[in-house]
Amino acid sequence: MASLSRRYADALLAVTEAEGSTPGVEKDLLLLGEALESKELRAFLENPAVPRGTKAEALVKALAAAGGESAHPRTRRFLEVLLDRGRIRLLPELCARFHELALEARGEAEGELFSHGPMETEEVRALEETLTGMTGKKVRLRNTVDRDLLGGFVIRLGDRMFDASLKGRIQALGARLKGLPVERLAGGGLDALSPGN
Amino acid sequence: MDLKPSEVTSVLRKEIEGFEGAAQDAKVGTVLQVGDGVARVFGLGDCMMSELLDFGNGVFGVALNLEEDNVGAVLLGDDTKVKEGQVVKSTGRIISVPTGEALIGRVVDALGRPRDGRGAIDLPESEYRPIEGVSPTVPERQPVKEPLQTGIVAIDSMIPIGRGQRELIIGDRQTGKTALIIDTIINQRGTGGGDPKNPEQVLCIYVAVGQKQSTVKAVEKVLTDHDAMSYTTIVSAPASDPASMQYLSCYAGASIGERFRDEGRHVVIFYDDLYKQALAYRQVMLLLRRPPGREAFPGDVFNLHSRLLERAAKLSDAKGGGSLTALPVVETQEGDVSAYIPTNVISITDGQIFLESNLFNAGIRPAVNVGISVSRVGGSAQVPAMKKVAGGLRLDLAQFRELAAFAQFGSDLDKATLAQINRGERLVELLKQGQYKPFPVEDQVMFVYAGTKGSLDKVPIQEVGRWRTEFLEFMHADKSNLVETLAREKKMTDEVREGLDRAIEEFNAQFQA
Numbered sequence A: 001m002a003s004l005s006r007r008y009a010d011a012l013l014a015v016t017e018a019e020g021s022t023p024g025v026e027k028d029l030l031l032l033g034e035a036l037e038s039k040e041l042r043a044f045l046e047n048p049a050v051p052r053g054t055k056a057e058a059l060v061k062a063l064a065a066a067g068g069e070s071a072h073p074r075t076r077r078f079l080e081v082l083l084d085r086g087r088i089r090l091l092p093e094l095c096a097r098f099h100e101l102a103l104e105a106r107g108e109a110e111g112e113l114f115s116h117g118p119m120e121t122e123e124v125r126a127l128e129e130t131l132t133g134m135t136g137k138k139v140r141l142r143n144t145v146d147r148d149l150l151g152g153f154v155i156r157l158g159d160r161m162f163d164a165s166l167k168g169r170i171q172a173l174g175a176r177l178k179g180l181p182v183e184r185l186a187g188g189g190l191d192a193l194s195p196g197n
Numbered sequence B: 001m002d003l004k005p006s007e008v009t010s011v012l013r014k015e016i017e018g019f020e021g022a023a024q025d026a027k028v029g030t031v032l033q034v035g036d037g038v039a040r041v042f043g044l045g046d047c048m049m050s051e052l053l054d055f056g057n058g059v060f061g062v063a064l065n066l067e068e069d070n071v072g073a074v075l076l077g078d079d080t081k082v083k084e085g086q087v088v089k090s091t092g093r094i095i096s097v098p099t100g101e102a103l104i105g106r107v108v109d110a111l112g113r114p115r116d117g118r119g120a121i122d123l124p125e126s127e128y129r130p131i132e133g134v135s136p137t138v139p140e141r142q143p144v145k146e147p148l149q150t151g152i153v154a155i156d157s158m159i160p161i162g163r164g165q166r167e168l169i170i171g172d173r174q175t176g177k178t179a180l181i182i183d184t185i186i187n188q189r190g191t192g193g194g195d196p197k198n199p200e201q202v203l204c205i206y207v208a209v210g211q212k213q214s215t216v217k218a219v220e221k222v223l224t225d226h227d228a229m230s231y232t233t234i235v236s237a238p239a240s241d242p243a244s245m246q247y248l249s250c251y252a253g254a255s256i257g258e259r260f261r262d263e264g265r266h267v268v269i270f271y272d273d274l275y276k277q278a279l280a281y282r283q284v285m286l287l288l289r290r291p292p293g294r295e296a297f298p299g300d301v302f303n304l305h306s307r308l309l310e311r312a313a314k315l316s317d318a319k320g321g322g323s324l325t326a327l328p329v330v331e332t333q334e335g336d337v338s339a340y341i342p343t344n345v346i347s348i349t350d351g352q353i354f355l356e357s358n359l360f361n362a363g364i365r366p367a368v369n370v371g372i373s374v375s376r377v378g379g380s381a382q383v384p385a386m387k388k389v390a391g392g393l394r395l396d397l398a399q400f401r402e403l404a405a406f407a408q409f410g411s412d413l414d415k416a417t418l419a420q421i422n423r424g425e426r427l428v429e430l431l432k433q434g435q436y437k438p439f440p441v442e443d444q445v446m447f448v449y450a451g452t453k454g455s456l457d458k459v460p461i462q463e464v465g466r467w468r469t470e471f472l473e474f475m476h477a478d479k480s481n482l483v484e485t486l487a488r489e490k491k492m493t494d495e496v497r498e499g500l501d502r503a504i505e506e507f508n509a510q511f512q513a
Helices: A002-019 A022-035 A039-046 A052-067 A073-085 A088-105 A121-135 A166-178 A182-186 B005-017 B153-158 B177-187 B213-225 B243-262 B274-287 B301-309 B340-348 B357-361 B384-407 B415-431 B441-453 B461-478 B480-489 B494-510
Strands: A108-115 A138-145 A152-157 A160-165 B024-035 B038-043 B051-054 B060-066 B070-075 B087-094 B096-098 B128-130 B168-171 B203-209 B232-237 B266-272 B323-331 B351-355
Touching (some): A002 A073, A022 A052, A022 A073, A108 A121, B024 B070, B038 B087, B153 B384, B168 B177, B168 B340, B177 B203, B177 B351, B203 B213, B243 B266, B243 B274, B274 B301, B274 B340, B301 B340, B323 B340, B384 B441, B415 B441, B415 B461, B441 B494, B461 B480, B480 B494
Antiparallel strands (some): A160 B024, B038 B070, B051 B060
16 A cells, blocks of 8 residues: 555656646645545545545545635646546545655655644754754754653654653663663662563 | 662662763654564664564564565564554664573573573673574584584484584474483583583583473473583573564574584584474464465475574684584474475484384383484594494394394294394393483493393393493493593503403303393
């Protein structure tokens, strides 16, 4: 499934890059991705009793309702292709894939910033600049509050994770204390603290 | 155990004060799917084959399938602690085990973590070795030339094993496979007095795969009772362990052994047993959706065993001359040696020791079928004196087997045939041996010599065991010079032969049948 949606996303990107419609289609697909969070919409799309034309129409209308303006003609045609081929199930994954590919093509990267409390815009910008320097891509961060972290922040950027949270440090300290040689704790005793037992 | 809370507190306090919690930068992925001890992970872009993955909560996994957009991993711990959507960290480390002297005398699991409740094995990263090792190349090896004495007459005389050889132990359940291993381990005590620091001491590694924990405990106890744990490591992956740990345990054991081998030591490793290991591997591979082949084993099950057994070697002198002898065990079902796994392992090893249940039930223990057991390379490593006397033994037994089959027809037998059968029956009796009672090679040479020479032909069959015991007692008490010469020179010189002839005559004269 994953490689299938990647093929469609690749093809779509090639088309939009050639005709310069990438930003418009990307915006549409992002909105669609959000709209597809709704179970009713997904059930409607996967229902074989509904004719294809109706589905395409509904999707375009949903887009217009969400974005305030009409969908890009390329988006509409792409949706028709998907419906025609019976691949509309791929749509939620495809939206995310296309966004990733478009970002990569522009030399950008999007990451998530989890923090214990909301962070100042300047702090976020400073982090973005540091990460841009590190990865060579223009990094944008989305800030989410996660009370479980106890303090500090965690950044998820693609496959990489930077953990500067209090929770992470406490876990690291815990692992270290558990791994202490038993002899150092109590002259050869205290088996219960050793990791293997 | 004396625990002082104040000491513990102060150590912990120092550790906490000295702890620098730097931000961690790690490659991560997300668990897509988990169950039956395997997980599929999305992400982990630069993941390596056999890399150790941290699933959190103390659960680790090994990456085995690197696919286009996900990684298939086997879990080395409780899969109920792993949840879908959970973050997985790569460790940048290929799965490895601690090695070295700290492991001797211990019971550990497939990751080198203690299983004997005797405290942590705390070793720096430099003492770790990847569990999948590359076997020595051709120039790094030399032919097997030193004997590995099992202490079992039937084996040391007719199926001799050399250091660096791979000899399969094969037989049905309840035929004494593990007993043979235990006797061999106990007998290694004679090489260096049981002192692991003595370079002459042969070190033993016993890998228990998929066995009952009680069985492993029993083996450990027997070895401890016979002072054999001081040079032995047990790698235990009992039936209660995840299948991944069971199949990895053999490689972990091999890595522990290789460390000593590369330091110029002699090591013997026992895989008990490879059939269960193949079953565990089959389980993991089917769950990872690798295509099944014959008997539903994955296609690389031959390589699974060949790459493991290729790590046994006698190293060249330039490489230190160390050796790793492998004695794998394969359990057969109803004596079927033509099943998939037995034929594979038979073709990989340098010979096999067949144990048969009908021999076992007939009271011939160890139940070695010397007719079909072979050792392809061990002969060149055999002690010269033993080589000399064993030739006659093999011939006498072969003729006996042939004649015994005919004799069953009950027809009249001529004198020569009767004598041959008579001799054979006594030799079979002479090869019987009690459990945990290995014989030193010089003792074996003395009574095998007596047997093949016909000195026991007049001793009643049921008295052969007593004859052997009393003969050895007599030799050690009255002819200790001769025994020492034989033990030292290991050659059947004319002088030794004459001395033996005289001693046997003298003993037979006083033996009360």
